[in-house]
Amino acid sequence: xxxxxxxxxxxxxxxxxxxxxxxxxxxxxxxxxxxxxxxxxxxxxxxxxxxxxxxxxxxxxxxxxxxxxxxxxxxxxxxxxxxxxxxxxxxxxxxxxxxxxxxxxxxxxxxxxxxxxxxxxxxxxxxxxxxxxxxxxxxxxxxxxxxxxxxxxxxxxxxxxxxxxxxxxxxxxxxxxxxx
Amino acid sequence: xxxxxxxxxxxxxxxxxxxxxxxxxxxxxxxxxxxxxxxxxxxxxxxxxxxxxxxxxxxxxxxxxxxxxxxxxxxxxxxxxxxxxxxxxxxxxxxxxxxxxxxxxxxxxxxxxxxxxxxxxxxxxxxxxxxxxxxxxxxxxxxxxxxxxxxxxxxxxxxxxxxxxxxxxxxxxxxxxxxx
DNA sequence: CCAACCATGTAAGCTGTTACATGATTGA
DNA sequence: TCAATCATGTAACAGCTTACATGGTTGG
Numbered sequence: 001x002x003x004x005x006x007x008x009x010x011x012x013x014x015x016x017x018x019x020x021x022x023x024x025x026x027x028x029x030x031x032x033x034x035x036x037x038x039x040x041x042x043x044x045x046x047x048x049x050x051x052x053x054x055x056x057x058x059x060x061x062x063x064x065x066x067x068x069x070x071x072x073x074x075x076x077x078x079x080x081x082x083x084x085x086x087x088x089x090x091x092x093x094x095x096x097x098x099x100x101x102x103x104x105x106x107x108x109x110x111x112x113x114x115x116x117x118x119x120x121x122x123x124x125x126x127x128x129x130x131x132x133x134x135x136x137x138x139x140x141x142x143x144x145x146x147x148x149x150x151x152x153x154x155x156x157x158x159x160x161x162x163x164x165x166x167x168x169x170x171x172x173x174x175x176x177x178x179x180x
Numbered sequence: 181x182x183x184x185x186x187x188x189x190x191x192x193x194x195x196x197x198x199x200x201x202x203x204x205x206x207x208x209x210x211x212x213x214x215x216x217x218x219x220x221x222x223x224x225x226x227x228x229x230x231x232x233x234x235x236x237x238x239x240x241x242x243x244x245x246x247x248x249x250x251x252x253x254x255x256x257x258x259x260x261x262x263x264x265x266x267x268x269x270x271x272x273x274x275x276x277x278x279x280x281x282x283x284x285x286x287x288x289x290x291x292x293x294x295x296x297x298x299x300x301x302x303x304x305x306x307x308x309x310x311x312x313x314x315x316x317x318x319x320x321x322x323x324x325x326x327x328x329x330x331x332x333x334x335x336x337x338x339x340x341x342x343x344x345x346x347x348x349x350x351x352x353x354x355x356x357x358x359x360x
Numbered sequence: 361c362c363a364a365c366c367a368t369g370t371a372a373g374c375t376g377t378t379a380c381a382t383g384a385t386t387g388a
Numbered sequence: 389t390c391a392a393t394c395a396t397g398t399a400a401c402a403g404c405t406t407a408c409a410t411g412g413t414t415g416g
Binding site for chain 1: 402403404405406407
Binding site: 019033034035103104106107108109110111118136139144148149150151152154155156157158159161162164165166168169173176 | 199213214215283284286287288289290291298316319324328329330331332334335336337338339341342344345346348349353356
């Protein structure tokens, strides 16, 4: 029952594999050709990560398919355990300190089947972002904040605005998903 | 002439020490009590980092002061080499892929003496953020982007908005600094 | 036939995290 | 005197980055 031996790169891989079974190389390509690249750079990290997930029994490689497209080890599939672990991760709470990871999760929710999770996510994302922004504004108004050099205060203001933009995004995303 | 053996935590430490000489403990406190905490968590990283900076000759501990406030090793000061290295870092270009580090740098510029650097920074920060946002919008409009699941597209939109908020912050910061 | 791309990895090194360990001093 | 805070570290471990190494296949 050890809860989290899986890193965010691991979850990214699980999510992509859940979307459709892929080879290690195809996974690398996704990171190279999409903004998801910010979650990893190439080979040296993803192959070891895949090996780790396989060792944990969350994915397995199958020489899947009648045609010989599978040159290497074949396509990775989620095992039932992998599916369960990924599902649990998807349903977890939004951590205010790590909105980037939260967004990764969001990108793997499916408009069709996960509607309830999506609504819950957006609500708690908005709340978390608003709260973080509030914390920073409070800091700025407090003793330490007022004593900081101007540049530092401006930098903190940047953080506030980032969080506020995040909260606004959540509101916007809700309207988009409603009028779909 | 090995260019960059200093990490962003290292630069954060150099910057804080430049603001005023401090003990290792005082530096830890800054990370614990300000939003700068996002650049590190405690002891296990900052003491080794300080040791590294000392080994590189960028800082040195002095039993500075007539009164015995210095219980431990004393206060860390920048050496001339440290001052030069930090100054060079401050004057470097804004890397679009790492706006967080850029913001750390910004927070250490001084409204009094670094006016030229500040103006240059804000201009190039705005440009970088705008460009990153544009890249993401272009991606969304392209083949791969249009083929992605809705959730993923919304997540990318989040990224756009973050960058756009960054660009807007830069514009705002310029007006603040002008009317000072 | 040669370049590009498919496909998979290994190895060294650095950084950071967590958790533990220690001891002096100050204030209630 | 007892807890909190000042003050400094170490050790084990995990993860990522960079760079290198290896081969098969396909298209011009």
